[in-house]
Amino acid sequence: MSAATWLVLGASSPVARAFAAAAAADGHGVLLAGRDLDDLERTAGDIAIRHGVAAEAVAFDATDYDSHGDIIASCRAKAAGTLNLFLAFAMMPEQADMEGDFALARATIEATYVGAASVLSAAVPMLEAQGRGHVVVLGSVAGDRGRLKNYVYGSAKAGLHTFVQGLRARLSSAGVSVTTVKPGFIDTGMTWGQPGLFLVASPEACARACLRYAERGADVRYFPWFWWGIMAIIKAIPERIFKRLSI
Amino acid sequence: MMWKEMTLTGWGRSSRATVAAGRPERARDLTALLGDHHARGVIAYGSGRSYGDAPLNDGGQVLLTGRLNRLLSFDADTGELVCEAGVTFADLQRVFLPRGFCVPVTPGTAFATIGGAVANDVHGKNHDRVGSFGDHVLWLDLVLASGAVERVSPDHHPELFAATIGGVGLTGVILHVCFRMIPVPSPWLTVREQRIADLDGFFDAFESVRDEADYSVGWIDGLARGRRLGRGILETAAFADGAVRPVAARRPRRVPVDLPGIALNPLSVALFNRLYYRRVPARGRSRAVPAERFFYPLDGLHDWNRIYGKRGFYQFQCVIPDDAARAGIRLALEEIGAARSASFLAVLKTLGGAGRGHLSFPMRGYTLALDFPRRDKAGALLVRLERIVLDHGGRVYLAKDAVLSADGFAAMYPGLADLRAVLAEVDPDRRFQSDLARRLGIAGRES
Numbered sequence: 001m002s003a004a005t006w007l008v009l010g011a012s013s014p015v016a017r018a019f020a021a022a023a024a025a026d027g028h029g030v031l032l033a034g035r036d037l038d039d040l041e042r043t044a045g046d047i048a049i050r051h052g053v054a055a056e057a058v059a060f061d062a063t064d065y066d067s068h069g070d071i072i073a074s075c076r077a078k079a080a081g082t083l084n085l086f087l088a089f090a091m092m093p094e095q096a097d098m099e100g101d102f103a104l105a106r107a108t109i110e111a112t113y114v115g116a117a118s119v120l121s122a123a124v125p126m127l128e129a130q131g132r133g134h135v136v137v138l139g140s141v142a143g144d145r146g147r148l149k150n151y152v153y154g155s156a157k158a159g160l161h162t163f164v165q166g167l168r169a170r171l172s173s174a175g176v177s178v179t180t181v182k183p184g185f186i187d188t189g190m191t192w193g194q195p196g197l198f199l200v201a202s203p204e205a206c207a208r209a210c211l212r213y214a215e216r217g218a219d220v221r222y223f224p225w226f227w228w229g230i231m232a233i234i235k236a237i238p239e240r241i242f243k244r245l246s247i
Numbered sequence: 248m249m250w251k252e253m254t255l256t257g258w259g260r261s262s263r264a265t266v267a268a269g270r271p272e273r274a275r276d277l278t279a280l281l282g283d284h285h286a287r288g289v290i291a292y293g294s295g296r297s298y299g300d301a302p303l304n305d306g307g308q309v310l311l312t313g314r315l316n317r318l319l320s321f322d323a324d325t326g327e328l329v330c331e332a333g334v335t336f337a338d339l340q341r342v343f344l345p346r347g348f349c350v351p352v353t354p355g356t357a358f359a360t361i362g363g364a365v366a367n368d369v370h371g372k373n374h375d376r377v378g379s380f381g382d383h384v385l386w387l388d389l390v391l392a393s394g395a396v397e398r399v400s401p402d403h404h405p406e407l408f409a410a411t412i413g414g415v416g417l418t419g420v421i422l423h424v425c426f427r428m429i430p431v432p433s434p435w436l437t438v439r440e441q442r443i444a445d446l447d448g449f450f451d452a453f454e455s456v457r458d459e460a461d462y463s464v465g466w467i468d469g470l471a472r473g474r475r476l477g478r479g480i481l482e483t484a485a486f487a488d489g490a491v492r493p494v495a496a497r498r499p500r501r502v503p504v505d506l507p508g509i510a511l512n513p514l515s516v517a518l519f520n521r522l523y524y525r526r527v528p529a530r531g532r533s534r535a536v537p538a539e540r541f542f543y544p545l546d547g548l549h550d551w552n553r554i555y556g557k558r559g560f561y562q563f564q565c566v567i568p569d570d571a572a573r574a575g576i577r578l579a580l581e582e583i584g585a586a587r588s589a590s591f592l593a594v595l596k597t598l599g600g601a602g603r604g605h606l607s608f609p610m611r612g613y614t615l616a617l618d619f620p621r622r623d624k625a626g627a628l629l630v631r632l633e634r635i636v637l638d639h640g641g642r643v644y645l646a647k648d649a650v651l652s653a654d655g656f657a658a659m660y661p662g663l664a665d666l667r668a669v670l671a672e673v674d675p676d677r678r679f680q681s682d683l684a685r686r687l688g689i690a691g692r693e694s
Contacts, residue, residue, distance in 0.1 A: 014272055014314065039273040042331070046317035050342050189272050193251035 004133070005029040005079035007072075009060060009119060010089025012039045014188040015138065018207035019086050024051035026211070031075050033060035034089065054080065062089050062115025063107075068122035076126050084134040085123055086210065087116055092153045092190055105152045112156035117163050124167070128174040134214040135171070135178045137164045141222070144182070144231045147247055168219060177217035181210050184227040199224065249280060255309065258552055259298040260559030261621045262649045264305035264682060268292070272314045277420060278394050280310060281678070288680025291420045293360030294335060297367065298562040299649030300682035301415050307680060310420060312362055318342070319423065326428040327385070332362025332421040337546070339428075344538055348428035349486070351383040355594075357543045362421040367646035368413030368607040370614075371542070372462040372484070375599035379609050380426075381412035382602065388423040392678035396422060401603065409662075410669035413604030415645055417670060417679045417689060431486045435493040436462070436541045438484040441531035442524065446477025446580065449595060450573055453481075453613070457597040461485040462541070465595035468520040469617050470513065472584040476577070479592070480527050484541055491535035501549040508556045511620055513587050520592060555620050561649055563632055564616035566598055567641035572613040575639030579615060579632055586628045593617035605662030605669070606689075608644045616647065626650065645683060656687040667691055 006023045008016050011032035020030040024047045032040040032047075032055065040057035047055040056078065060071055076083050091111040098105040116137070127133055142150050143157030161180060168178035185191050185200040201224050209223045222228040237245070250267035267285065271277035281289065287307025294313065295302060302309065316333035326348055330339075337357035339350050354369040363369070368381040377383070386400035389411055397419075399408040411418045443449045449465050456463050460483035467479035487493075545551050552559070567575035576595070583590065594616040598609040619625045633655045636643055642659035643651050657663055670690050677690060684690055 012273060036273065036275065039275070042273075042317045042319055045319045049318040049321045189270070189276070192270055193249065 003027050003029070003080065004082040004084050005031060005054070005075075006084045006086055007031045007033060007058075007075050007079070008086045008088065009033045010062070010087065011043060012036050013088050014203035015183070015186060015206050015210075016086065016088035017043055018203040019088070019210055020047060020055070021050070022204070022207045022211050023086075024053045024055065027051075027053060028084075029054035029080050031056055031058050031079065033058040033071070033075075035059070035061055060119075062111045062119070065115070065118040068119045072119070072122045072126055082130060082133045083126065084214070085120075085127075085136070087120065087135070087137045089115065090138070090140070090153070090157070092150075095148075095150050095152060098152045108152055109156045109159075112153060113159040113163075116160050120163070120167055124170070127171055127176045131175050133176045134217070135167070135176060136210050136214045137178070137180050138210075139164070139180045139182045141182050141184050141227055141231050145234055145242070148245070149247060177214065179210075179213045179218050180220045181206075181213060181223055182220070182227065182231075183223045184230070199226075249283065250308065255292065255295065255303055256559070257299045257301070257303060257649065258296050259562055259618075259621075259649060260552055260555070260557075261298075261561055262300035262303055262682065264300070264303035264309075266304055266307060266309045268309050268311055270311040270314060274315070274422065277310065277315070277390060277422070280308075281390060281392070281394055281420070283308075284678065288677055290679060290681040290684075291332075291362060291366070291416045293333060293363040294358045296354075296356055296359040296363065298647045299645075300686065301367070301645055301648075302363075303682040304680060305682055312360065312420070315422070316360075321428075326430060327425065328428050329423055329425045330361055331423055332360060332365070334361050335359065336361075336364070340539060340542075343428055344431070344434040347430055347432070349431045349538065351377055351427060351429050352380045353542050355543060355545070357539065357546050361424050365412060365421055365424055366414060366416045368602045368604045368609070369646065370598060370609055372464040372596060374609060375457045375463070375597050376461060378599060379602045379607060381604050381607060383426045384412065385425045385427065387411065387421055387425065389419040390422050391419045392674040392676065406665070406669050407673060409603060409605050410666050410673075411604070413602055413607040413645075414666065415606065415683060415689070416681065417666075417684055418673055419679065431538075433487050433489045433491065434538050435487045435491055435535045436484040436538050437487040437491065437533060437535050438482055438541055439531065439533045440480055440482050440527045442527055442529060443477075443479050443481050445475060446577055447573070449477055449479065449481065450613075453595075453597050456481070456483050457599075463597065466523065467580070467593040467595050467615075467617075468524060469580070469583055469590040469593040470517045470520055470587075472581075476580055476584065477595075478524060479595070480524060482541070486538070487535045493535040493537055496537045496540060497547045499547050499549055502551055502553040505553045505557050506555070508558065508620065508622075511555065516591060523592060555618070558621040560621050561619045561625055561629060562616060562647040563619065563629060564614060564644040564647040565632070565636040565641050566608065566610055566612045566614040566644070567636065567639045568610055568612040571639040571641070575635060575641060576613055576615050578635050578639075582628065582631050582635065583617065586624060588619045588622070588625060588628055590617045590619055605666040606645065606660055607662075608642065608646070610642070612641065614644075616644075645687075648683070651687065653686065653688040656689075663689070
């Protein structure tokens with residue numbers, strides 16, 4: 001890829017931060033979007049010092065839908081070269097907390113699904129006009145099947161997966177690749193201290209894989225790859241059995 | 248989930264702790280974690296390169312700072328760098344050596360963090376010339392027990408600054424550090440190596456080089472006895488100009504498993520030490536090497552602490568003031584030789600003067616460091632060494648220590664009362680605690 005600019009949405013998350021660093025190491029500029037501007041400015045400073053590329057923090061709130069069009073436009077105006085998107089934001093409270101508190105469940109769905117659908121929709125005209133570029137959306141293995149332990153978040157990711165499938169079809173004719181990456185367990189604050197995890201991958205490894213998938217124009221990828229097999233098995237379990245499992 | 252139950256060790260793997268570990272990924276996580284009080288307190292844990300129990304807190308909490316590792320600003324005109332405390336020396340050298348800047352002071356491993364460097368007021372092979380890490384800190388941001396962030400410097404909250412430099416993490420969590428990188432003409436050092444026949448030879452050599460050489464370090468064969476006592480290699484070094492052709496950098500290797508205890512025995516270690524001595528020709532030699540190879544000779548062997556097996560090892564490091572150093576270091580080496588406690592090379596260096604912290608280790612004198620496998624007699628040897636250090640007016644380095652007594656510590660560190668006064672003010676409820684602090688009664692003896 002010639003030098004482009006990656007707009008990283010939800011750039012405070014460890015995978016997004018590592019993604020921005022990996023893209024910057026390849027010479028791409030980065031725009032780091034999210035709510036915690038203090039944190040994003042630190043990452044921008046770090047990337048600018050280490051990699052000598054343009055790096056800037058951008059205020060972005062996933063559920064402030066009306067602002068998304070302007071944010072995309074101003075990022076397009078700031079960006080050198082092709083503007084690519086890496087969408088990494090989500091909200092994942094404890095399932096148990098959401099069961100007694102629909103407001104929290106709704107906030108999760110809105111941030112994780114509606115916010116993503118909104119900003120991706122806002123970006124479509126820009127991407128079509130550009131006629132090239134890459135979009136990477138972080139999905140989740142949790143979106144492959146509704147599970148007792150994580151179905152609110154999982155349903156939002158499932159919605160996002162479906163949305164992105166359609167978006168991929170729409171943008172492929174414009175020459176823009178759209179990649180869904182479904183990470184398994186990644187060593188972040190989301191998984192820190194959770195019992196029963198195995199084969200936890202580092203955010204850096206996940207980020208490098210995401211960049212590689214984008215460069216190849218991949219459609220859907222599990223990371224690490226063997227999660228494809230794990231999820232194939234989980235998806236194959238008949239519902240009448242699955243409903244009795246406490247996973 | 249905010250806290251994760253885990254077992255941590257010091258680098259020597261002789262100290263072990265079961266802790267609830269929090270791992271902040273940004274500043275606000277850190278504040279939230281600090282607000283979650285625990286009766287056994289909390290301590291920051293960087294890379295775990297302290298050898299003993301300084302970053303451990305058995306039964307309590309630790310904060311893993313490794314993800315707070317960003318460079319925040321750098322001014323190429325002044326060399327002024329601001330970074331988060333979880334940044335490592337390896338990070339800084341990788342980014343800045345190719346651009347003509349080096350850290351002003353570096354410990355013997357690049358895997359240590361900048362926060363750890365401040366909290367232990369670490370020194371390098373250039374202490375005589377430039378002092379310890381704390382001498383280069385322009386300011387730092389400290390998260391206090393209250394959650395408030397305080398910027399401290401020699402001018403602003405000087406008492407808190409002095410309590411934090413070398414304060415082994417007890418004043419708070421170091422969030423940011425500002426210090427000056429030094430401009431260097433190349434990423435290579437010209438290193439002169441020469442054989443030194445015995446201990447007196449070492450002292451004579453250091454007296455002539457300590458005020459001139461930018462960097463100097465002695466490697467002593469800890470098993471040599473009698474007239475060979477103190478035999479070793481003296482290395483002096485300075486940054487080379489850009490024209491030199493350095494020897495190649497080495498690829499890192501890894502110790503894949505814990506070696507069995509028998510692997511390190513007096514014979515194998517004596518052989519290694521002898522080869523190390525013979526490696527340098529009798530007339531000495533001078534060559535250019537990549538800076539990392541001179542600064543971090545052991546970093547090329549990842550997990551080298553596994554060489555000592557499951558039981559781990561102790562590192563002992565003391566400093567003895569100039570006037571008592573010849574006698575004190577000789578006595579220490581004789582004890583060590585007599586114990587036949589297998590140890591790789593001992594390190595002998597000069598230190599130039601006192602640090603800025605109440606518990607700063609350095610004083611003008613000579614510092615000796617060496618490892619002992621953790622075997623039954625090691626404890627008794629360390630007790631005798633503590634006595635020798637006390638008798639010669641010296642002190643033991645807390646970053647290396649796992650066994651010092653509280654009384655010995657109090658006698659070695661006259662700044663303790665000043666530190667306690669600051670701690671009583673900024674952390675009266677003892678939010679910050681560690682195994683080291685409890686063992687040595689740093690905040691006051693346990694009631």
